[in-house]
Amino acid sequence: MQTDSSAPDPYEISGEVIAAGTRQNIAIPVSQSVSGLSANLALQVIHGKQRGPCIFVSGAIHGDEIIGTAVIQRLTALLHPETLSGTVILAPAVNIYGFVQHSRYLPDRRDLNRSFPGNPGGSLASQLAYCFLENVIDRCSLGIDIHTAAIHRYNLPQIRVASGSPYLIELAMAFGAPIIIESPLRPGSMRALAADRETPMLLLEAGEALRFDRHSIAIGAAGVLRVLAHIGMIAADDGLSHIGIPLRANRSLWVRAPRGGVSRRRHRSGDIVHRGDVLAQVGGLFGEDLMDVLSPLDGIIIGHTTLPVVNQGDALFHVAEVANFENAGKQAGSIIEAISVSAPPFPAEPLLDEDEVH
Ligand SMILES: [Zn+2]
Incomplete structure (x- = not known):
């Protein structure tokens, strides 16, 4: 029988097998686009050498909200499978259709973040939502989803969580964004679906659509690392040795x-x-x-x-x-x-x- 100190099993996803202590980029076909080419969900799986939870970090669920892409690019450089306990799935451009078109929406004019849980036989948005649910959300015990304000708008970096969960507030405190905002969840959103499946989720709102800004990217990358430290996936400071009272609003x-x-x-x-x-x-x-x-x-x-x-x-x-x-x-x-x-x-x-x- 395996114990917790033994090496983790290889991580299997979409027909790929990833050994403990390694990382791999995966492209999961979602559907065929107008050009006849396959549109893929791009993931990087960092499978730690030690056991631990599986979490995901996602960006560009709204295709023009690209700060998450920059945060994830930084995380790929900062996270190392040899020193990681558990598995991190990085999804830098979930709505790849909108990402290419610089648009919040999918080509069928639907909002991916109102299309969960989705359906493999449904609309394009529904197929993509289902693909993300099956390959990412349902494998994870925590998700961090990164958004920005709309075009010509800027959002102060802020963590949004479902109301009424002390554990989510604790994770949000570890993240360390300037303010924590609680709100009821919207039907069809990824967070509402994740809550139904008892996967806690943090949502970072930061910056402006179609722009990178250093402040938002730095807060996003540092925040994810602090959360990983807080739940024991990396050996780093979670920032909570000095517990400051957070700024909160609802x-x-x-x-x-x-x-x-x-x-x-x-x-x-x-x-x-x-x-x-x-x-x-x-x-x-x-x-x-x-x-x-x-x-x-x-x-x-x-x-x-x-x-x-x-x-x-x-x-x-x-x-x-x-x-x-x-x-x-x-x-x-x-x-x-x-x-x-x-x-x-x-x-x-x-x-x-x-x-x-x-
Ligand atoms: Zn958004």
Whole structure:
């Protein structure tokens, strides 16, 4: 009988056999594209020399949200199978169709992140969702999925988790992003499916669509490594020797342009703001008739538009309501204490993307 100290068995996936202590790139056929060529789900499997859990890191579920691709490229250089306990599956461009087209969606105009669990005989989105479910999610005990804001928008690096799970808050604290946001899960999303299958998932939102930015990439790569350290897959600092009380929020508002024209931003993502603060001013083509854009609440800006030319009603800022500013960053005696002290006092609300707000 094997014990935990023995070498792990080879890892088998899609007809490939990967020995412990090695890595391999895998291309799993999803469907035939217009050109007649096969479209593949590209994975790198890093199969550790020691036993441990299997986790995945995914990027570009929305094909134009490419920060995850950069984070995963960095992780391939930083993770070594000889020193890894367990298995890491890296999926740098899950929606390869949208990735090639610079589009959030699939060619059938569906949103992959609303298409889970999928069906091998269904639409293109449904086939791809099912392929990812079967080959990745169902093999893993933890997933980290990486997204960005839409085009012309920037998101402060933030970890989003399903509401009501202290374990997910603990993992999010290990990740170390500037703020943790909890929200109910959306039907059809990868996180909702993973929750149904009891696979905990963290979602990193960071940066802007179709852009790489060093800050988001650095936070993403460091955060994944800290989570791996926290669950014992690599020997590294999980950052929790000093347990700081995290900044947490579970509801947010979009602040919109009061008129059309040209916007001058006074604040940006990461700024702490108070009700009535002037976030921006919007005026006419000559800078005349400026109107103030005010913060509706006490909170932190978690996203902003990067495009100053605005129509009346365009979303300029995404502000998360925060109730524990005075405690944030202070030392806590334990993770349990840090989680309970930082819990938002409000009921969690669904967190909507700007294009879903009417
Ligand atoms: Zn996304």
